[in-house]
Amino acid sequence: MRKWLVNSLIMIICLVLAACGGTNSSTTSTKNAKEKSSVKNSQGVTDDEILIGGWVPQSGPAAQWGILAEVYQSYFNKVNADGGVNGRKLKYIAIDDEYQPSKTVAAAKKLVEQEKVFAILGTTGTAHNKAVKPYLTQKGIPVVAVASGDSAFVKPAVKNYFALQTNYDIEARIFSTYANKELKAKSVGIFYQNDDYGIVYRDAAVEELNKLGIKVAAQESYNPTDVDFSAQALSMKKASPDVVFLFASPKPAASFLKEFDKIGGSAERMLTYTSADSTMIDLAGADVMEGVLSTTWVKSLKDKDNPLIKEYVDQISKDIPKQDPNSVFMRSAWAYAQVLVEGLKRSGDNLTWENFIKQMETLKDWDGSLAYNVTYTSDYRYGQTSVKISQFKGGELVDISDVIKYEP
Template identity: 35%
Template sequence: MPSTTKKLAIASAAFAMFAATSSGALAQKKYDPGATDTEIKIGNIMPYSGPASAYGVIGKTEEAYFKKINAEGGINGRKINFISYDDAYSPPKTVEQTRKLVESDEVLFVFNPLGTPPNSAIQKYLNSKKVPQLFVATGATKWNDPKNFPWTMGWQPNYQSETQIYAKYILKEMPNAKIGVLYQNDDYGKDYLKGLKDGLGAKAASMIVMEESYEVSAPTIDSHIVKLKSSGADVFVNITTPKFAAQAIKKNNEIGWKPVHFLNNVSASIGAVMKPAGFDAGQGI
């Protein structure tokens, strides 16, 4: 074989090999951590224990739904790997579990993490890591801040809008109402309270006769209910999570306090609130 022809043959073979290996490399798709051609890793934080454990059923329901999706073939051939950890509704624990999801499990995003205080604790971290904090299970107004937290997306109707609706109804139907408020002493409770006051406007100061706050670590809110009854309030705005909502309904019934009772939607559960409180005790809410 002439020298020039031999060189061309070698060069052609080398180019063919390079083209083959290059096309293979180009064909390999690039994904963020948590996604492959066969799997999507989804992280979740839920209070399976602690004072808000009634919400744990949400995580179990999501897990069951994703299993159904997988059984039906997944999403475009990808199976969902749903990794859900218990944070006991404790922000320090939320931070610990979220770091585990991001840095150890390497999830694609954190989906539907529950609670205003827990989500507040991880918002800056997830945004700094550019890991989506997707469809947070809390209605606080703070989640609508795409300028400062573009990786956080809310989902629920916001709490302030809800209590503004209650306030509008009270002003129309009970303009002389004496309102007693029980609220959780954190961003969740304060958001609801602000909405109520904004909705009542100039009349908030005169219509709200007592505000009682409780800590989520408290074993009971019975004493707060007794104080609210003694205030003479004839309207009760109940801004509580399920455990305390059930306690409030039960205690109201025990002491014979029968105000017009507004219960926030985060505790509008038959199984977690109305049943343990006693169906008879919850009539008229």
């Protein structure tokens, strides 16, 4: 009797196991893998899609930077047409903060809490980024290619922040060295935006100029909403510096240069890369911009043998045909997006914020973007610190030096 009972139980167990085995094992395995992946991944990730968001001023005094959003979308179009990132398509959500820090805070919270994006890309504005930094740091969401060169985002390193464009402090020191060695300047005037963006530049330049023994002849500031710069231009002309540094956003920089030119200002002019773009020709005029010096931190379109350049020009010409692909703003935005996507690729199917950050830290002298040799480590978040000196000539901005790398 006992033996019969044991045999019966064995038979029942076998039948149950056989019934379970009737399900396609491959389908079950795939389903389990997807469920496992879904559990691992952070917000903004599905089996088919990755949500990326950011704020960009598409109106207001810095509306020229609005083109960044169009370029991000263009790069994502290319990535998606090529099959996406590890089988997932990229969806981009942009919010116009009108270059107002109070609206930036609202935009950031909407992206994280309502849109639930996986990462923030190319966030514009120094004061704006500083306004939301405590919130985004607390949330831990990856912020890639923060569109500000302020040291607050790299020194000390912030775990979820990855800078890319050349640091403002570094550019100001390169300006000062160039004015000293190449322009033989004895005095410099500074025109700057009176907020976190312009003050960082000003302070670094003043410190470096003092070290070099160069006189700071004048410091003229403006507020981001100002539209009349005649007083600053007149004061600068009276100070008669050999060189004028412009640490300003595009419209104010163009307006100042026009005023300075109109009253006969004759100093050499050096304009930060954040404004030195082909759009300045439209804003100030080719005659006014002729000879203005600046820097660029992205590769030149003249390097036509570089497949990265061809890829960029082809896609931009297709998606944004009315814009000049030589725009520094556009090349910068393309580089921002390239770095983000490289981090996503290296993360594979493990798209947690923790793993994405870990994979970003594996980039070492990475040359797969329009930026120069990108590097990140757990305590190094600059991305890259290289520039070329550039100059407006004949209606376009051209590089006039080799790559200059500054070690912070």
